[in-house]
Amino acid sequence: MSQAMTGLLVLCATLAAGLIVGLTMRRRGGAVRAVRSDMDVVAAGDLGAELGERATLVQFSTAFCQPCRATRRVLSEVSGMVPGVRHVEIDAESRLDLVRRFDVMRTPTVLVLDHQGRVVKRASGQPRRADVIAALGLAASQEPDAT
């Protein structure tokens, strides 16, 4: 096969792969997902910050993260709006222990904790505001004796 032909094939394959990856990321990125209920509990000491009275939004960020700033804006807006909700941002690089424990692969990753620090929802990529509010509704509705 000629060099130009091989190059053309590689080009087409790369662009096709890019389209699939891009469309998948656009569709699934930032979706707020339910988490298995046996997921472990985050204590205030783990985070180095107090948990929210009703719920906590834990955001993992890095310096090399484009959508982290927009995510910070959404989460601080929501936590300012809903009483008893705290937004805690964690520098993933300085807390690789938490990154590994919660298997964070991308930034931003957002964990939604209920008032006991149980992880009830998570999102990787920038979550939509309405999805965060809906997830908070669930987290805040978990009664203290529901375990």
Next chain:
Amino acid sequence: MQVDPRSTRFSAVITTVVLALVLLTGNAWLLLAQGVVFALGVAGASPYGLIFRRLVRPRLGPPAELEDSTPPRFAQGVGLVFALAGLIGFAAQITVLALVATAAALLAAFLNAAFGFCLGCEMYLIIRRLMPAATR
């Protein structure tokens, strides 16, 4: 340092076209030129960014908001690594290396151009996770 996000996107479009031409023509000099552009981009002096400022931005008006330049500069560094690998492939006549490395850089540039998605930035945490010794 702050950067116009449209400039980053514009640069990704040109990079995509240049890398596609490298694949089609097998021209190592073109890849070398793109490698130099990546290196200048890491230094915060991307020639494509200059073209944007001189020729495109005056027609578009000021940006709605600026972005931190750290992520795109890091991504230029990732592009530089792939370009160097590709150049080694061309120089040593290891065609597979030349094609795969160029294709990897093209994939990253295309994702940024078409979707505004920064593949290099996404790789950062995964790379960091693999380096436990470097924990601060």
